[in-house]
Amino acid sequence: MALFSSRPSRLMARSVQIILGRDTVESPEHTDSDDSDSDSDGVHSDGTIEDVDSYPRWGLGHPLQRMVRIESSDDDDVSSYYRSGWSSCDSESDSSTSTSSSVIYDIDYESLIDDLLLKNPGLYETNSLVMVEPSTPTSNDSLMIKSLSRTSPELFLILEYNHPEYRADPWNPFPHILCVVERGEKVFLCLQRLFQFDKPPFRNVANYLDFFRQSLEGLTFLHEHYISELSCFNSASFMVDIGAGTCSPDSVEHFDRSRLPVKYYYANLSSAVQDTDHSEAIYKKDVKECGMMIDRLLFNLPKVGSKLKSLVHAMISGGFGADDARKLFEALCKSLESPVFDLPVPPRDLSMPLNASTMTRTLSHPVTSNYDASTVTLVPPPQITRSQSNPKPF
DSSP: OOOSSOSOOOGGTTTTOOOTTOOOOOOOOOTTOOTTHHHHHSSSTTTTOOOOGGGGOOOOOOOOOOOOOOOOOOOGGGTOOOGGGGGGGGGGGGGOOOOOOOOOEOOOHHHHHHHHHHHHHGTOOSSSSSOOOOTTTTTTOOOEEEETTTTOHHHHHHHHHHHHHHHTTTTSOOOOOEEEEEEEEEEEEEOOEEEESSOOOOOOOHHHHHHHHHHHHHHHHHHHTEEEOTTTTTTGGGGEEEESSOOEEEHHTOOOOTTOOOEEEEOOOOEEEOOOOOOHHHHHHHHHHOOOOOHHHTTTTTHHHHHHHHHHHHTTTTTTOOOHHHHHHHHHHHHHHHHHHBBOOOOOOOOOOOOOGGOOOOOOOOOOOOEEEEEEEOOOOSOOOOOOOOOOOO
């Protein structure tokens, strides 16, 4: 019997071939022939600024240069990832890296899943995103677990877009896989630990604008790859990676987004669909819902809301695609005066509850003799252009 009885698309045929660590290459100075305005602006990447040092430090995260895709290996190699017991988890070289995290996990994931299932049998049936808390208050071994059926379209998407050729693209909003464990008809995805998108709370205008920017970049990436139905109207569909050293609730609450870069991810992909034959209306529906989400959050930004109303109107009216909205957002942000970015915003609970099937739950690390967890320092891949200076990202 075939391991997967159905494949949603040919693009997913190699989705299981996650060979972490493959070399990537930097994108050329100009990768989008349709972006005619880049030449006039002097911008060499549609996701970065042209000169980091020429902008004040407004704390909007790090500029990331989009990477050119590498031709993938043949589909015949798909089965190489499906080794007995997902043994790819056993090698440190197969561990994944996070855009902003500085740790690599050395965990016996097979034993971890078995121990969690022994203590929480309901984990096998749940569709919830399960948060596994650190094994000790000072450990950096917290992670998330997602249980999916072997034939789940969501599984294929997450596996496919964790392939190195996609992981190298900083606009890729798929959560990062640490390991994949197969048990019966279920596949357990061990994912990089993320937090609710507004935890820690947004503290100034720049924090909001960075979230809007990354939301639009992620939506552009997804639509470029024919993925839609993304539940963008619900801000709780987004989660954030705030890096290492934020294990305790207190450290999360006091994390300063203005000092360190953060990366946002689309975490609610249960309804996502990939189809090259989607009508334009399907994509505009996502853009409309994203515009509604932004409009709702702009209520907290009276000094900026009026400036971005034209963006929201264009997105909600159905006249814009994701990349159109992204470019207009960048243009509008350039028109803002620099002091606006530092304006404080009172912390608020901005999230809406997810559907019951995707609500998160929290489990403690099991304590058994078979479980082992430790961390080592990880140097960020040199192929991705990063900066700790928090410049304006446009």
